[in-house]
Amino acid sequence: MSANRGRDTGPEIALRQALWEMGIRGYRLHLGGVPGRPDITFTREKTVVFVHGCFWHRCPHCRLPLPKTHTDWWRAKFEANQRRDKEKARLLREAGWQVLTLWECEVKRSETSSASRVKELLNQVRQGQGLRVDAVP
Numbered sequence: 001m002s003a004n005r006g007r008d009t010g011p012e013i014a015l016r017q018a019l020w021e022m023g024i025r026g027y028r029l030h031l032g033g034v035p036g037r038p039d040i041t042f043t044r045e046k047t048v049v050f051v052h053g054c055f056w057h058r059c060p061h062c063r064l065p066l067p068k069t070h071t072d073w074w075r076a077k078f079e080a081n082q083r084r085d086k087e088k089a090r091l092l093r094e095a096g097w098q099v100l101t102l103w104e105c106e107v108k109r110s111e112t113s114s115a116s117r118v119k120e121l122l123n124q125v126r127q128g129q130g131l132r133v134d135a136v137p
């Protein structure tokens, strides 16, 4: 679980609270049997949400510098994390899932607007538009 900083991280909890306040419920957490055990899974809408930590998953907005020591080790580690993230998203999409990736910094900036993005995606799915919303870099 090195790439995933474990369950119930701060941004994940903040997002769940915002979803709750918007009346969005009925999702499952870290559901087994879904590729990548996404942070949040809406089984009925076949939609998953990942909340990615900016450091471990190399957020494109933050562009955090590589650690100054053991740089090669870190680079390899981060590349493996990013590969794994892409692979998970690919497997999910191939299996017909909608994949929304939210970054820690986005959620911290505004958990309400992050939750709104989840809501919009769910609405699109419910309306049968099946639009692919893909925030994976």
Ligand SMILES: [Zn+2]
Binding pocket: 054, 059, 060, 061, 062, 063, 103, 104, 105, 106
């Ligand atoms: Zn970030």
